[in-house]
Amino acid sequence: MxxxxxxxxxxxxxxxxxxxxxxxxxxxxxxxxxxxxxxxxxxxxxxxxxxxxxxxxxxxxxxxxxxxxxxxxxxxxxxxxxxxxxxxxxxxxxxxxxxxxxxxxxxxxxxxxxxxxxxxxxxxxxxxVVAERVLIRGTLSGSVRLLIEVLALSEPELARAAMSIRKTVSALTQELGLETEWRYPLSASLCLLGTVVEGGATRDEWLDDERLESCAHTAARLLRNIPRLTDVADIIDRQRETGPLPDTLNTADPRERVIIGARLLRIATDLERFRTEDASWDGIQTRLRQAGHDDRIIQAAHRARIADTNTPGTGGSDQKGSPALQQALTPWELRPGMVLARDVSTPDAKLLLSKGRELTPVVIEKLRSLAKRNVIGGLIEVQAADHDPATPEAPEAEGTHVDPAAIANARNRSEGTPTHER
The missing domain is CATH 3.40.50.2300 (Response regulator)
Known part of the structure; x- marks a missing residue:
């Protein structure tokens, strides 16, 4: 051997x-x-x-x-x-x-x-142990992402808020050295699930304390029926609690993991709300302290510059590194990993997908379906930072086919040329 x-x-x-x-x-x-x-x-x-x-x-x-x-x-x-x-x-x-x-x-x-x-x-x-971790991080997390994407297509404003919360939690875990813990990003992805179930609310109402707590309990009840998601359910259930973080953050104690995850969700949702009410980081930081957040997590947010990089209109994390390449493509030229550069709306101004949304196979299929039915225009404005995803090097969404006639029709519609439904 x-x-x-x-x-x-x-x-x-x-x-x-x-x-x-x-x-x-x-x-x-x-x-x-x-x-x-x-x-x-x-x-x-x-x-x-x-x-x-x-x-x-x-x-x-x-x-x-x-x-x-x-x-x-x-x-x-x-x-x-x-x-x-x-x-x-x-x-x-x-x-x-x-x-x-x-x-x-x-x-x-x-x-x-x-x-x-x-x-x-x-x-x-x-x-x-390793196989279970791969299963949870891969199969289970992938299934959850698919579920959230499908639900988010019917609530684009909710999807925008959920995406921002998930990015905030991801940035915080990086700053705090917790990026290997899969429960935290998964909790962030599912934290507004109860809002989808209860429905009937505006964005400001989603982020209201009482509404968040009620929806958190609803989501937790649903998630406790799924094996391996008990800790995630507990994190979401307790996301509106206040109090200090445990002394040790890299902990194997499930009780302390729940506390850390809940504190991450609380500051992420509070940041989402405070950013719309107070543009200055000093003002946001004061409100976070008044809300009882642990100073370590506030400092982590400050280091990550979450309040600045996620503020609408600043360009977010795209400002870091190389400038993003912006293109106008038909739905049949889109690839997973691209990011919407503008909101996608119907002719009567109903929002379908928010700017900043990362394209996934589910979202791309939705856009192609809408384009076929003439619900949206011919071209979608997207960003791709590293390479041109329309080139052969970029992977195509699995199970899809780039239809040259559909591309031509979409481009003709964008130029005002009459087309027929395929």
Whole structure:
């Protein structure tokens, strides 16, 4: 077995002889990295790719096994951890399981065969953890995005507010070092779901405190019926609560994750409302403090310049980096990833899609359908910052076909030439 194909394991113990024994017994089957003590192990973790499996002793000078595991869970939450210790009393085992959240508790002396079987089981567990994360972030998140897109097509103003809230939460998680937590952006995407269900309100009414709280409870009740979304439902349910953030933000504690997610949603919705009432950041910042927001999250918003970059008319995040290329294209030339440069409205000025909306396959199909029925004009103004999405390099929406006749008809309509329905 080549070194690259061997399962990787980090072994932590303060006794060099013990580590040498691990290397002799397991080195041919596993890619072992050893560390003499917790502090040395943390240095290794900071300079290497994440280890799927970590095995640690309990009693070590300077940093014991539980303190080390606490740091591991903060830095590498997907790692599967085991404890191998000579201090195998019941109290130690209980603390290791409850506080260290270990996968296996093994007592020294431990035969190579028993340790090998435990390591194999730990690697299988890690594969399940990673597969579940991919499923949640990919399949589940993709399904949720599709649901929100379809709902948003019937409420374009609501979609504009939801998009702004989602961008705000994304910027805040980047500033706070929380970008790996999938629950926060998913909560932001779904936070106005209850508003769609309850319906019958203007944009200002959507952002009213009482209305937000009522709609949050409605959304939470619906989401609790979906497996794996209990934390997301709790975050949305508590999004109007006030109070400080937990001391530690990168936490594996589900209760603290809910609090952090709820605080992110509250400041995002408050920013959405305050921006329309007070154009200055100083004024917005004062109102955020009066609303009881934690100063750390206010400072994160300030660093991200959310109040400025998301203010209508400023160009938003497009001002950062290279200028966006603006084009007028037919619906059959649009590609996922483009962004609407102008609102899309019917001839009687009914808003269909808001400026700044990122085009997805669902939105593109909607625009093509509207164009076929002559509900909208022939050309759509879009932006593409990195390349011209109409070129062959840009991927086409899956399951769609670029119809040359439809493109010609759409361009003719934009120039006032009579056309017929296909």
């Amino acid at each position: 080549s070194p690259e194909s061997k399962p990787r394991v980090l072994m932590v113990d303060d006794e060099p002889n013990v580590l040498a024994g691990f290397r002799r017994a397991l080195g041919r089957r596993y890619a072992l990295t050893t560390a003499e003590g917790g502090m040395h192990a943390l240095t290794i973790l900071d300079s290497h790719d994440p280890f799927p499996v970590i095995v640690t002793d309990m009693r070590m000078p300077g940093m014991d096994g539980l303190a080390f595991l606490h740091e591991v869970h903060l830095r590498h939450p997907d790692a599967v951890c085991m404890m191998l210790t000579g201090n195998a009393d019941q109290a130690t085992a209980v603390r290791a399981i409850n506080e260290g959240r270990i996968f296996r508790f093994l007592a020294k002396p431990c035969t190579p065969d028993v340790l090998d079987q435990a390591l194999q089981a730990a690697h299988r567990q890690h594969e399940l």
